Amino acid sequence: MSPKPRSTSLRRDLRALAVLSFFTYPFAIVPLYYFLLRERGLDRHEFALCQSFYYLSMVVLELPTGWLADRFGRRLPLVLGPLLLALGFLRMWRAETFEAFLLAAGLQAAGHALLSGPPSALLFETLLAEGREQDYLRQESRMSTFRTSGTALAFLAGGFTGEALGLPAVALLTAFLCLFAALAALFLEEPDRPPSGPPRQGKLEPQLSTRLRAVYRKPAVRWILAYFVLLFFLLRFGFHTYQPWLEEARHRGPLFIGLLYASFAVVALPFTRLAHRIGHRFGEQRTLFLLPPILSLCFVGLAAGSSLLLVVFFFLQQIPFGLHWPLVHSYANHRIPSRDRALVLSSLSFAGRLGFALAFPLILTEGRPVSLVFLETGLATLLLGFLLVAFPGREEARPD
Secondary structure (H helix, E strand, C coil): CCCCCHHHHHHHHHHHHHHHHHCCCCCCCHHHHHHHHHHCCCCHHHHHHHHHHHHHHHHHHHHHHHHHHHHHCCHHHHHHHHHHHHHHHHHHHHCCCHHHHHHHHHHHHHHHHHHCCHHHHHHHHHHHHCCCHHHHHHHHHHHHHHHHHHHHHHHHHHHHHHHHHCHHHHHHHHHHHHHHHHHHHCCCCCCCCCCCCCCCCCCCCCCHHHHHHHHCCCHHHHHHHHHHHHHHHHHHHHHHHHHHHHHHCCCCCHHHHHHHHHHHHHHHHHHHHCHHHHHHHHCHHHHHHHHHHHHHHHHHHHHHCCHHHHHHHHHHCHHHHHHHHHHHHHHHHCCCCHHHHHHHHHHHHHHHHHHHHHHHHHHCCCCCCHHHHHHHHHHHHHHHHHHHHHCCCCCCCCCC
8 A cells, every 4th residue: 555645644743733732731720720729828939939840840851851852753752741741730639738739840840841842843844844844833823823722721621610629620620631632642743854964973962062052153043042031931920920919809719710811812812823924924033022022011011000901911911922932933943953953942941941930939929019029020021122122133044
């Protein structure tokens, strides 16, 4: 029997990647995580320390898992990652102490690290094998749409489950949903990757540091690294401070919070879906320039606005949420060689998570009003954003 045409295989792989994307981050418990910790007796600073430990654990694992994905293939991490996430949420389900929540965070971090670079790398390589790499931004926007849709529905399901069965049941639901991503990854096939240079007979593969230095010699790659550190901090800072702010405002019902976070994702959806058109219309880098100032100004507004304006600023922040994933990955993927793709994407995540992990517990402490935290953070990051716009990376020919 003759093999199926590659176009048929491509359609199948894209369908499997779409299902994987839908279940990549079905984190129903995330909008309610802070309240689960408070219910179990932890304070606000311990919540910040748990988040910091989560991101630091990812930092430790980001580069090794990216290297393994480049060396041994991208499908295996896409199977193992959701399984480790499920174990982490199962541990959270039964956790009663600060130490138990730290263990849950470590397991979740290991799973998340495995998923940070390989999905985008595999998508790009799949399209590259068909000579359709210029279609990457559109396809990444499509996958991001599935990912955001799955997350929105998970938030909604978490709100209903928490209202009916309590917050621990939402952690159990999240563990179950993660298993669907592992199942979808089993149906993926990896294309043959093109060689990145002449074979090195009798020589060991270059060390990670050597490979990273070679890639980061490019000004555009250095720029996207610095840019992503700032953008990641702003996105994660907002996401993880909504819950303390809601506690201060006495909006703590699981259904209300689940609906609110689901509505955030719904607002982000059209921008995710149209990211490729926006990027082509205005230019990827020019669009990227706008995202940090939008977030910074929203934090300043959240510190001083009325109740109506608070709603506006909450939802305005979802525009960068919707646009950032496809635009950042498209900008990076077109400027890094195939053999280092997952490694470099993981290095972006590494740097972003390290910056957030170090800063977040210092900023969010028990007793400080969240509005003051918003104001200080917004003003400081606005200045950093202007510096990044003033010193952009030089555009270069794309290697693929």
